[in-house]
Amino acid sequence: MSNWSVYLSGEIHTDWREQIKEGTEALNLPVTFSAPVTDHSASDDCGARILGDEEKKFWYDNKGAKVNAIRTRTLIEKADIVVVRFGDKYKQWNAAFDAGYAAALGKSLIILHDPALTHPLKEVDAAALAVAETSSQVVDLLRYVIRGELAG
Amino acid sequence: MSNWSVYLSGEIHTDWREQIKEGTEALNLPVTFSAPVTDHSASDDCGARILGDEEKKFWYDNKGAKVNAIRTRTLIEKADIVVVRFGDKYKQWNAAFDAGYAAALGKSLIILHDPALTHPLKEVDAAALAVAETSSQVVDLLRYVIRGELAG
């Protein structure tokens, strides 16, 4: 396979996506990454900004979440591998939703989180083919999966 | 259709499932409900209890979560409607995972939660055909969907 598509879902407040991209670029791995829009306010406001404001918070959020879904569902469906990272803040139900969505589509799931979250994430981890703790482990997974190489 | 299958996913510490069941029974609605195992400790321990203990917390949880998945995935796949309730405690990532899983399978989703959770649940709500705040609204939805009746 000439190229692998990897969708990076979940936490948007640390630079884990950049770490994975830098790691795979340093190795010249043939991977195309995709992700949700990670600009928090753009992601929250896109519906109302593009399609018109809403007074009620519910519809304000609903419009935005649906516009984001055009992007996220399309990209998840095109991905070979879906990596979902859970951080230590916020509810992150959208991350778990993405994991369930990807699992039902039969995508290969890699879940990335601190061991402190093992218990509440047990159902999500149970659907995964790998559970990693660090971005560099995800890079090592992609290296092995694509090239069959184990890091020194 | 002679009978509707409804899966009740999510929060397990209040009696919302019983409220819905009582409400639909009072109306004689032709509904068969299913749900995850709602005994918290049985659900946590089933893997180790049946298949052998594990020292590591990760595998203890992993075994249990997979045994529960035999039940939950089968029942979600058989359901016509999946109701997912989010409460005010715990991470509830399994509930969001179920919602994503059901959405990808094309199930009709009803999400049940307090308005205080609207913002963090916006991606989940965006995949739903109805967002309710109370169990009795779910009963009213089932009554209308099945019989076409609106409560007085």
Add this chain to the structure above:
Amino acid sequence: MSNWSVYLSGEIHTDWREQIKEGTEALNLPVTFSAPVTDHSASDDCGARILGDEEKKFWYDNKGAKVNAIRTRTLIEKADIVVVRFGDKYKQWNAAFDAGYAAALGKSLIILHDPALTHPLKEVDAAALAVAETSSQVVDLLRYVIRGELAG
């Protein structure tokens, strides 16, 4: 096959559904019919009545249409045959939407309309296995399809 499921979509202001049901009952055909909620005002108001009122017309309608979709999509997916009738009033885009939805699912489509509508319905008719003009033709179709009998 012991029983056939037939979904009757579309026009709700004449008694075509009753005619078909009476015709098949007179013949003792093993058919279970299903349909959208045909009470026009209940169908319009169900979302707001059950889940809370909306000031904006768009959301009022949106809530109702989604609640109806729980019923209609489930029943279309369970149907063996989908009959869609177009009348001479209203836009009836929901009827054409149902026809497209059923066609993509591979359901056997029967379209029922007056010959005056042939040209604007040509894309819908092109997806059908039968185009009928009267309810009694639909009864004759069901009789033939199920029992192999042609009416005298």
Add this chain to the structure above:
Amino acid sequence: MSNWSVYLSGEIHTDWREQIKEGTEALNLPVTFSAPVTDHSASDDCGARILGDEEKKFWYDNKGAKVNAIRTRTLIEKADIVVVRFGDKYKQWNAAFDAGYAAALGKSLIILHDPALTHPLKEVDAAALAVAETSSQVVDLLRYVIRGELAG
């Protein structure tokens, strides 16, 4: 994803498709657009012109609609996003049919219409991830979905 496929269905008597194309080209968005044949008379006559004339109007239309379906169904199935525009003239049942067809295939739907059509289009809008009123909103949606940018 290197390129997005967008199918532009529906109304053929205004230049809304050109507006969207010009808008996305000005932004250099990586989008490939497709559409039905928008030459009204060619679209009506293609069946009879290529495969032989028909005396009966029904078969004349039927032949043409099926030839057009070779194009439209293939292109809808290949699309990531399906935009359906409803204008103020004609029955436009083919547009609603396309929307239903795309919805059943799980495509991301954007519906484009004047607010005056909100009520009759409520079932179609309910299946959409975005409901826009202008072509420039569709351009803004594509810009955001593909690049994560909100127009100034």
Add this chain to the structure above:
Amino acid sequence: MSNWSVYLSGEIHTDWREQIKEGTEALNLPVTFSAPVTDHSASDDCGARILGDEEKKFWYDNKGAKVNAIRTRTLIEKADIVVVRFGDKYKQWNAAFDAGYAAALGKSLIILHDPALTHPLKEVDAAALAVAETSSQVVDLLRYVIRGELAG
């Protein structure tokens, strides 16, 4: 499995279907058989008789074939096993079409024909799980498949 669904496609001028039914009834096998309409003239004329006559032979046949397809495609999709018999007369392209249709749906195919037809049926036989020469072999196959018994 409490009951097996078997569709009997193809040749309609001998009593092979009755032989199979009698054979399985004598054994009390839990099988429900289905089949196309086997009354040749009803099958040819159903479209025009129910939906209106056609002067052109092509449309006369086309209408009838589509009405029959409502029955045949539904029953093939519901079948566990599809038996297709080829006789020594007529073109029987509908039988080969049914075999291809059933094969693409992943149905278990049993092909029934005289050895004289082995060469022209080689592509059809290649998609089958069993190729039989007599109705009683089909009965023996069903007996074995359902009960695990080999005839004395």
Add this chain to the structure above:
Amino acid sequence: MSNWSVYLSGEIHTDWREQIKEGTEALNLPVTFSAPVTDHSASDDCGARILGDEEKKFWYDNKGAKVNAIRTRTLIEKADIVVVRFGDKYKQWNAAFDAGYAAALGKSLIILHDPALTHPLKEVDAAALAVAETSSQVVDLLRYVIRGELAG
């Protein structure tokens, strides 16, 4: 869509495939054609020649038909449009099988045959989006479907 995939199934004793290819090349249509192996003896003998001879005719044919199926099923599944031509010789059950297979996969079917075959091909034609009599009509169909142009 930058390129259309068209599979040319059926009759192998006239030059209809070349006619279609020449016609589309003259128009510079973006089409990639595929087809079964059209060398009759290679097609008959491939199984035994590659995998070892067989004394029994049945297995000789069975081996060959399966080797050919590796090619034909893969190419049909990748095609956007499947054209099936029926000639005036041979049983051609493989052509009808391909048509049924393609129909069940939801491919756009074009059937090409002389009007003399209308009656025995009625079930096959009923699954088609176009029924043509000449190769040049197929070229015209592809021209219209791909470019929206009707020949002068």
Add this chain to the structure above:
Amino acid sequence: MSNWSVYLSGEIHTDWREQIKEGTEALNLPVTFSAPVTDHSASDDCGARILGDEEKKFWYDNKGAKVNAIRTRTLIEKADIVVVRFGDKYKQWNAAFDAGYAAALGKSLIILHDPALTHPLKEVDAAALAVAETSSQVVDLLRYVIRGELAG
């Protein structure tokens, strides 16, 4: 769900199926079990016995394996849960084939084997939701999955 379908694949030389059936019957669990034909010689000979003898071992086996596939593939596709047991004798490639087949269909897999086989079965176990060592553990799994009860 009123009844669970469980397919018991694999090893046929010990009474593990009977142990599971007795265990679930003692608990009155609503389970319907299915299995391949477990009479070794009938299973080997069915093809030749029913459809005619073969001199070549390859075709003798091929005929029988395909007749068995009519049963096994149908029952696996209907099952909610597939249990596959590996014993200490024979190659048992059919058991591993069934496990792969069931995994690709998304069935819930339970693998049953002695710990001595852990290493060679690691890819099979990796696709399972539970790996058990004894028949009574499978009974306990079914009890928990269906009723939510843990054995004292």
Add this chain to the structure above:
Amino acid sequence: MSNWSVYLSGEIHTDWREQIKEGTEALNLPVTFSAPVTDHSASDDCGARILGDEEKKFWYDNKGAKVNAIRTRTLIEKADIVVVRFGDKYKQWNAAFDAGYAAALGKSLIILHDPALTHPLKEVDAAALAVAETSSQVVDLLRYVIRGELAG
């Protein structure tokens, strides 16, 4: 079709993959091959090496098998043809699992093994479109399937 994707599963201790690649390269066949990681120790250790060591053999193997599954399931799903070779050593249940997995996905299966293994592989062979004994036969199959050429 411009390029064929062929996945080479199974035995990893002889150079059969290289033989096939050399054979097809010598013929300039447009084939892209993929395969599992064939370095035995890397394949065994990848899970623990990347994601952390495990004391229990079961989890050590389980982690590794799942990491390998990210590669193997993705590549099998992308393949047009899956070749599975069985050698004379080891249990090779993973090879049979891959064959079952590929069969359920409808892939064209070629099984490669010594005739001595015919009986225990009969269920696997029964799902194949070709059963070969040598690598050069597989090259000949690919040559014929792709180009229609039979070797001199």
